[in-house]
Amino acid sequence: MTASSGRWGDLAPRILSAVVLLAVGGGAIWLGGTVFALLAVVCSGLMMWELARMTRGEGQDASVLLGLLAAGVLALNLFVPQPFVIPLLLLPPLVGVIAPRRDTAVFAGYALVILATGWALVALRQGAGLAPVLWLLAVVVASDVAGYFAGRILGGPKFWPKVSPKKTWSGTVAGWIGAALVGAAFWSAGQGTAALVWVSPLVAFAGQMGDIAESAIKRRAGVKDSSALIPGHGGLLDRFDALAFAAILTAVLLPALNLFPKG
Known part of the structure; x- marks a missing residue:
């Protein structure tokens, strides 16, 4: 295997899974309502x-029960x-x-x-409409894609090597820049205020910290992926870890800063 093939070997399954x-996600977001809420419920249960599987101890495995709960x-x-x-939202943590x-x-x-992520996403879609959810997803995706390519092309010092050894400062900063460009694009299109230009990197940073938090859990559990549900990405937590922290922050900032004023 060449260095080039090793560096980009996971790109094809990542693209196909994406x-x-x-x-699936785009269709549910577009439809909103019950369809999107059901998708949030299913994804939250799987996550x-x-x-629960990654953190289980000795004895009977209650992971399926906790997912259903x-x-x-x-x-x-x-x-x-x-x-x-x-x-009742406290039941899964308490039972677990x-x-x-x-x-x-x-x-x-x-x-x-x-x-909180499942609730926040549905609340954003139902309460704020389609544009804020699309902006949130675009920020997370742009940050991830920019960080992925910048990190592999530019390399450089690691962001937090003990927790996430693959993440570099070049990829992190590239993610912030990509997010700011997304915010500028939405503002220029008349979807949101100028504050999106500086809020978008904050949301991207929250997403990056969500990624690092999940990486820390996996390292403590001694596993590479949270599961094998998504080829090239591992599990749903591996794919939506950034969205989790970003969605929660967005649910706080969007009404506080009136980022997407109506009318």
Whole structure:
């Protein structure tokens, strides 16, 4: 194997998987409503299953149960939006820490992140409309793609070698620049305010930290991927780890800064 083939050997499956994800996710985002909410429920359940598998301890494996429980409580919150169902979001983290588990605090915290991500994405789509969700996805994708190519072409010092040995400062900065260009493009198209130019790199940075957080969990678990659900990407957590942190930050910043004013 040549150095070139080793460097780009994962590109083909990554592209193919990205096309499939784009088709499924893009269609659900476009339709919104129940279709998008159901996709969020399914993905959240699968991500909880992956997290539970990576952090399980000795004894019976309750990963499937935790995945189903996460999907169920999120579905209740999305389809029966009543105050009394909100505390149910705490059930998966609480149930998950009862059984022997490695990194109990890590599981509980990231389990809440998974559920918050599913809720935030649906809330953004239903409450803010299509443009903010498209901007969020474009920022995450542009940051990831720019970082991927810049990191492999330019190389250079590592961003956080103990946690994510492949990430470089060149890729990180390229991701910020790519995100800023996305923000500028949406602003120029009349979709959002000028604040998108500087908010987009912040959202990209949140996504990059989400990627690093999931990498840390995998390193502690001694696994390369969260699962093998997506060829070239591993599991859903491997693909949506950046989106998780970015979506939560967006759900906070978008109404606070009125990034996409209506009317």
